Amino acid sequence: GDSVTQMEGPVTLSEEAFLTINCTYTATGYPSLFWYVQYPGEGLQLLLKATKADDKGSNKGFEATYRKETTSFHLEKGSVQVSDSAVYFCALRRMDSNYQLIWGAGTKLIIKP
Amino acid sequence: GAVVSQHPSRVICKSGTSVKIECRSLDFQATTMFWYRQFPKQSLMLMATSNEGSKATYEQGVEKDKFLINHASLTLSTLTVTSAHPEDSSFYICSALLAGGTDTQYFGPGTRLTVL
Numbered sequence: 001g002d003s004v005t006q007m008e009g010p011v012t013l014s015e016e017a018f019l020t021i022n023c024t025y026t027a028t029g030y031p032s033l034f035w036y037v038q039y040p041g042e043g044l045q046l047l048l049k050a051t052k053a054d055d056k057g058s059n060k061g062f063e064a065t066y067r068k069e070t071t072s073f074h075l076e077k078g079s080v081q082v083s084d085s086a087v088y089f090c091a092l093r094r095m096d097s098n099y100q101l102i103w104g105a106g107t108k109l110i111i112k113p
Numbered sequence: 114g115a116v117v118s119q120h121p122s123r124v125i126c127k128s129g130t131s132v133k134i135e136c137r138s139l140d141f142q143a144t145t146m147f148w149y150r151q152f153p154k155q156s157l158m159l160m161a162t163s164n165e166g167s168k169a170t171y172e173q174g175v176e177k178d179k180f181l182i183n184h185a186s187l188t189l190s191t192l193t194v195t196s197a198h199p200e201d202s203s204f205y206i207c208s209a210l211l212a213g214g215t216d217t218q219y220f221g222p223g224t225r226l227t228v229l
Contacts, residue, residue, distance in 0.1 A: 004156075036220075043117065044206070044220035089156065099145065099210055101218065103156040 002027040006090045006104035013080055014112055021075040021107050023064075023090035031092040033057075033066055033073040034101065038087045047075075047088070085111045115141045117209050119221035126197055127229055134192045134224045136207030142187035143209035147218065148180075151204040163190045197228040 006023040013019060025033065035047040035057070048057030050066035050073065057064050062077045073090060090104040116139040126132050136146060144165050149157040161182050163169040169182035179201075181193040190209075194201055204225050208218040 041222070043119075043222040044208070046217050049217075099218065100147070100159060100162065101157075105156040 002031070002092060002094055002102045004090050004092055004102055004104040006088075006107055008105070009087075009108035010110050011107060012110045012112065015082055016079045017111075019075070019077040019080045019084075019109070021088055021090075021109070023073045023075065023104060025071050025073065025090075025092050025102075027071075027092055027094065027102075030068070031094055033064070034091045034093070035062070035064055035073070035075050036089040036091060038089065038106075040086070044089065080109075080111050082111045082113050085109055115209070115211055115219040117143075117207065117219045117221040119205075119207055119224050121224060122222065123225045123227075125227045125229065128198055129196055131193055131195045132197055132226060134194075134205055134207075134226075136190045136192070136209070136221050138188045138209045138219070141209075141211050141219075143190075143211065143219075144187065145210040146184060146190040147208045147210075148182060148190075148192050149206040149208070151206055151223070157206060160192075194226065197226070199228045202226055202228045 003026045032051045034049045036044045037047045038044045048059040050057040053068040055066045064075045087106045087108045089106045091101045118137045120135045146163045148160045160175045161169045161171045163182050163184040165184045171177045184190040206223045208220045
């Protein structure tokens, strides 16, 4: 069945470091791909998404490119801030679903000043 | 942006009692709402899909008689955990789809249920 695998955390970085959080998926067809973020004490928020191969989603300095050849959707940011500390979830929406999402396990990101 | 609230944020109950969790879309109408369960350090597990005015669709392995879902209006869905037991302790999250909008789900902040 469809699945999403993302790197285990926590990931600890210093402020202004480069960030990569890996996400790979298994799915039939061409699913839409998402990154959600959960800040402490808050609900999940959509960070960015891509709906077809080679699409690049971007928001708040974060980027992720839909790579069908490697079935990946890695999240990157050039210079992280303390305020980026949160849990990041990669997810896919099945093509045949009623907007149902398949989730990765989440990666906790800790940014130290 | 679209806001979804959940109430209560935390609840502690005794084994055998029932607990109701509310999920409200505050500034938009949601024809579809989802209920998830999240275990510590694990991903979200979809429990059921709730469509306004119709019966919820439960995922395989989720007991529909234990987890009662009611989606009576376009802004409110409720999840009732009946005869709760300690193994039902978890973090429950709802999300809502904006009616007529894109495929973006808007999430509530979650409810922490502890069954003693």
